[in-house]
Structure formats: C-alpha cells, structure tokens
Amino acid sequence: MTEQKLMATDYHRATSYRRHELTPHTLDWAHQPMPVKHYPERPRVPLDRSAKPPAIDYFELTNRRQAFDSSRPETPDLRKLSTAFSLTHNITARTMHAGTPFYYRSVASAGALYPFEVYLAVHHIQGIDPGVYHYHLFDFCLTALRQGPVPEIPPVDHGVSATFYITGIFFRSAWKYRSRAYRYVLLDAGHLLENLRLALGALDLSFSIHLDFDDERAATLLGLDPQREVCLACVHLHDGNAGKKQPGAACDLKPLSAEILLASTVSDREVAYADILAVHRAGNGVNNTVAKDLPALHVLANAPSAWVDLNRPDHPGSADYARILWQRRSRRNFIPASGPVENPMTFLDLMARNMRTVSTQPPSCRSAMAIGFLAGAGLPIPPGFYLLDPAAKRLGRVSDGRFTEPMAAACLDQMWLKHAALHVLFMADPAALDRTRGARGYRYAMIEAGRLGQQAYLAATALGWGACGIGAIYDREAADLLDLTADGALLYLVGAGPVKTR
Numbered sequence: 001m002t003e004q005k006l007m008a009t010d011y012h013r014a015t016s017y018r019r020h021e022l023t024p025h026t027l028d029w030a031h032q033p034m035p036v037k038h039y040p041e042r043p044r045v046p047l048d049r050s051a052k053p054p055a056i057d058y059f060e061l062t063n064r065r066q067a068f069d070s071s072r073p074e075t076p077d078l079r080k081l082s083t084a085f086s087l088t089h090n091i092t093a094r095t096m097h098a099g100t101p102f103y104y105r106s107v108a109s110a111g112a113l114y115p116f117e118v119y120l121a122v123h124h125i126q127g128i129d130p131g132v133y134h135y136h137l138f139d140f141c142l143t144a145l146r147q148g149p150v151p152e153i154p155p156v157d158h159g160v161s162a163t164f165y166i167t168g169i170f171f172r173s174a175w176k177y178r179s180r181a182y183r184y185v186l187l188d189a190g191h192l193l194e195n196l197r198l199a200l201g202a203l204d205l206s207f208s209i210h211l212d213f214d215d216e217r218a219a220t221l222l223g224l225d226p227q228r229e230v231c232l233a234c235v236h237l238h239d240g241n242a243g244k245k246q247p248g249a250a251c252d253l254k255p256l257s258a259e260i261l262l263a264s265t266v267s268d269r270e271v272a273y274a275d276i277l278a279v280h281r282a283g284n285g286v287n288n289t290v291a292k293d294l295p296a297l298h299v300l301a302n303a304p305s306a307w308v309d310l311n312r313p314d315h316p317g318s319a320d321y322a323r324i325l326w327q328r329r330s331r332r333n334f335i336p337a338s339g340p341v342e343n344p345m346t347f348l349d350l351m352a353r354n355m356r357t358v359s360t361q362p363p364s365c366r367s368a369m370a371i372g373f374l375a376g377a378g379l380p381i382p383p384g385f386y387l388l389d390p391a392a393k394r395l396g397r398v399s400d401g402r403f404t405e406p407m408a409a410a411c412l413d414q415m416w417l418k419h420a421a422l423h424v425l426f427m428a429d430p431a432a433l434d435r436t437r438g439a440r441g442y443r444y445a446m447i448e449a450g451r452l453g454q455q456a457y458l459a460a461t462a463l464g465w466g467a468c469g470i471g472a473i474y475d476r477e478a479a480d481l482l483d484l485t486a487d488g489a490l491l492y493l494v495g496a497g498p499v500k501t502r
C-alpha cells in the first residue's frame with residue numbers, strides 16, 4: 001500500500017476555517033485524552049524538587065547569546081537537570097472543572113490540551129544512569145524507558161552529555177480540533193521549545209537545537225507509537241568531549257516493548273485523521289533540501305512603502321525570569337487605549353532579539369516565517385500593518401489604518417482582541433515553504449511561530465501587559481485583510497497589550 005503524502009500548501013488549505021462553513025463538532029467528553037503519559041511498570045528516578053531556579057533578569061536573559069559554546073563545556077548534574085525540567089514544563093495554576101481539578105501549565109497551549117511530552121536521553125550525567133527517560137511533570141520524576149548506552153539522534157560532531165526530545169501526541173489536540181490539530185501540535189511544541197531554550201540559557205549550559213533528524217530512529221529510541229506520537233525537536237546538551245564520542249554514539253537501537261508503545265494511546269476511542277499523518281509523514285526522513293533564505297517580504301503581495309527604525313528600547317527596569325514564567329497566563333481583558341501605551345518599543349525589540357541567528361534555531365527554520373504587527377491606538381507609530389525586519393531592527397510600513405477590529409472579526413469574531421495594543425502576526429507562504437524547504441518546511445515555520453509566540457507571552461508579562469495566542473482564524477479572510485500572496489497565510493497571532501488588573 002502506498003503511503004499518502006500531503007504537502008503543506010494542501011494541508012493548510014484543506015484545514016482552513018471559512019466563515020459560515022465550519023462543520024459542527026461535539027466533544028466526546030467520555031473519551032477525553034489523558035493529559036499525561038503513564039508507564040506503570042517502569043522504574044522511576046525522582047527529580048530534585050529543592051533545586052532553585054537561577055535568579056536572573058528576563059531582559060538580560062533574552063540578550064544573552066544562547067548557543068553551543070565549546071568554551072562552556074560544563075556537564076550538568078541531576079540537580080541542574082531538575083531545574084531545567086522545572087523551568088521548561090511545570091504546573092502554574094489549578095482550577096476546578098466539573099468537580100475535578102484542572103492544572104494549567106507554564107506553556108500556552110491551544111485549548112489547554114497540552115499535546116506535547118518531554119523525554120531525556122542520558123549519555124553521561126552524574127547521578128543518573130545512561131538510558132532514555134520520560135519526564136512526568138505531575139510527579140516531577142523521570143521514568144526509565146531504556147537502560148544502557150543510547151545513540152545520539154541526530155549525530156553531531158561535538159560531545160553530547162544528554163538530549164531533550166519534544167514530541168507531540170496528535171489525538172490530544174485532534175479530539176477537539178480534528179484535522180486542523182496538526183497546526184496546534186506544532187505551535188504548542190514551539191511554545192515548549194522556547195521555555196526549554198530559555199531554561200538552558202539561564203543555566204548557562206551549552207546546547208544545540210535540531211529540527212532535522214531521522215524520524216523513524218527517534219521514534220524507536222523513545223518508544224513512540226508513530227501513528228499517534230511523533231518527535232518534533234531534539235536539543236543536545238554539549239560537553240567538552242569534542243571528537244571523543246561516547247560509546248553510545250553509534251550503538252544499535254532495539255525497539256522498546258509493546259507496553260511502552262501503548263502509552264502513546266491516550267483515549268479508548270481515538271480517531272486517526274488521515275491528513276495529519278499524511279502531512280507529517282511527507283516531511284519524515286532527513287531533509288537534504290538546502291534551505292534558501294526567504295526574505296520576510298515573501299508573504300506580502302506588496303512591499304512596504306517606508307521603513308521606520310526601531311527606537312531604542314524604552315524599558316529601563318528588570319523582571320525576574322522565573323517569576324515571569326510562573327505568572328504567564330492567557331489574558332483577554334485588554335484595555336482600549338485612552339493615552340500612550342508604555343514600553344511598546346521594548347516589546348518589539350524583544351521580539352526582534354529572539355529571531356534569526358541569535359535565536360540559535362537551525363538555519364532551515366530561521367527565515368521560514370515572517371513576523372508582522374498590527375499597531376492599534378496609543379503607540380508611537382500610526383495605526384497600521386507593519387513588517388518586522390529583525391536583522392536591520394526596523395519596521396516596514398505595509399498599510400495604514402485600523403486593522404485590529406477587522407482582524408478580531410477574522411479570528412472567529414473574538415472581538416475582545418480588537419482592544420489589544422498590538423497583534424503579533426506570524427506569517428508564511430506554505431507554497432514557498434514546500435518549494436524551498438521541502439515537505440518538512442511546514443514544521444519549521446509552525447514550530448518557529450510557536451516558539452516566538454511563547455516569547456511574546458513572556459515579553460508581555462515582563463512589561464506588565466497581557467497576551468493571548470490565537471489559532472482560531474478564518475484563514476483566507478485574515479490573509480486578504482493583510483493582502484498576503486495567493487498562498488500566504490497567517491499561521492498564528494498573539495494579541496498583546498495593557499490589560500485590566502484586579
């Protein structure tokens with residue numbers, strides 16, 4: 001049987017929302033997906049709950065060049081790893097839903113469905129045996145899935161002490177969003193990746209991020225059922241063993257037990273959406289396409305008419321990074337501007353700072369997506385649609401006018417969004433991605449959009465604003481409002497600005 005494959009252009013079009021054409025869908029509450037994976041028979045290693053996060057200023061952290069650095073070959077111990085997990089994925093709020101507790105997390109997620117999971121492959125870390133582990137955020141422990149030396153995936157030239165793997169479980173999101181869920185699985189994984197990137201930077205660890213790897217080998221390593229759960233990102237922690245590879249570097253990889261693979265099943269009644277598997281599998285394998293740099297302008301039908309330099313950041317203060325992470329929440333109670341909005345240039349500067357080369361994202365993914373802004377009232381720039389040029393630190397003025405209200409309407413009439421001072425726009429042209437990056441390009445763009453979306457939330461929190469991600473979009477209506485190319489798409493939007501405080 002030939003496997004069905006779907007390119008990004010077709011998938012994105014097929015899963016578009018159109019006004020008056022949404023098909024009704026009732027949620028099957030009796031078969032709601034489990035929010036965490038369980039491996040009841042496997043041994044556990046407790047993480048260190050007493051490990052404290054480093055006291056570090058969020059603004060300083062975003063200024064740090066976080067990357068692979070052979071002059072910082074420190075190998076973390078279990079304590080440092082505990083802090084890394086805690087800063088990456090944690091519980092930050094609790095509410096009651098129909099008499100049962102519901103836990104919100106440090107990562108924003110479409111519909112609070114949290115489709116992602118985190119694993120760790122240990123090569124040599126003090127206090128923990130080599131092998132593969134799954135991170136259990138509720139019990140704050142690692143579950144051992146595989147013991148003994150394990151291969152590095154993907155293989156790299158520099159020494160690797162451990163690797164974090166971020167996966168996505170399709171049905172956790174598809175339960176609500178059906179075929180469209182692949183978009184959210186990728187965006188949500190990007191949100192989590194940004195927390196991990198910041199955590200490793202805050203801990204001063206040397207690391208590298210990889211979105212290109214052998215998907216089949218990664219699934220075998222982690223014991224995933226590839227129909228249900230897929231690996232989306234790998235983050236290597238480096239040590240000083242350049243050239244001296246560990247014994248596990250090239251070792252054999254035996255499949256894990258059926259019982260471990262079964263943990264990817266999260267409901268007794270799952271529906272497999274063919275489009276999700278088809279678009280994901282089209283991008284499987286190692287991508288040999290040489291990614292050409294896509295200019296940010298590629299999504300626009302018309303180039304900006306003028307460029308405005310980003311003024312110097314206007315925020316002199318500081319904000320504790322761990323506190324910002326803990327306080328981050330989706331806020332929708334934006335205040336209509338009645339005077340000047342404070343610190344908008346700092347917000348734009350923070351977004352620009354976390355893009356392109358400084359982000360340490362793989363080159364294939366850096367320019368897969370473009371960022372724009374809709375400026376509302378009360379900003380030092382006239383209301384309108386702007387494109388961000390992060391390299392030149394400038395804004396391209398695309399169109400003048402008040403767009404936040406029609407954009408709120410294009411976001412499934414979520415009209416509270418019209419009061420946000422800024423709409424951060426994550427845009428790409430799926431056809432250009434297919435052409436320049438092959439079938440894997442869609443992953444790069446969506447993960448990058450999610451990553452910067454998490455950063456937009458954190459930047460807003462640090463400035464005392466609120467933010468809310470928006471994935472519910474009448475796709476063509478939004479693209480037409482922005483006058484994007486025929487295949488150009490608004491992948492994701494984050495509304496940000498001052499909010500009412502209690």
Ligand SMILES: Cc1cc2nc3c(=O)[nH]c(=O)nc-3n(C[C@H](O)[C@H](O)[C@H](O)COP(=O)(O)O)c2cc1C
Pocket residue numbers: 104105106107108109110111112184187188191328329330331332414468469470471472492
């Ligand atoms: C990819 C993505 C899409 C989202 N789309 C919407 C949306 O369309 N409307 C909305 O009100 N919230 C949206 N959210 C916000 C989530 O509902 C929110 O993150 C989730 O309920 C968890 O709450 P928290 O962010 O306060 O932790 C989205 C979040 C993400 C990451």
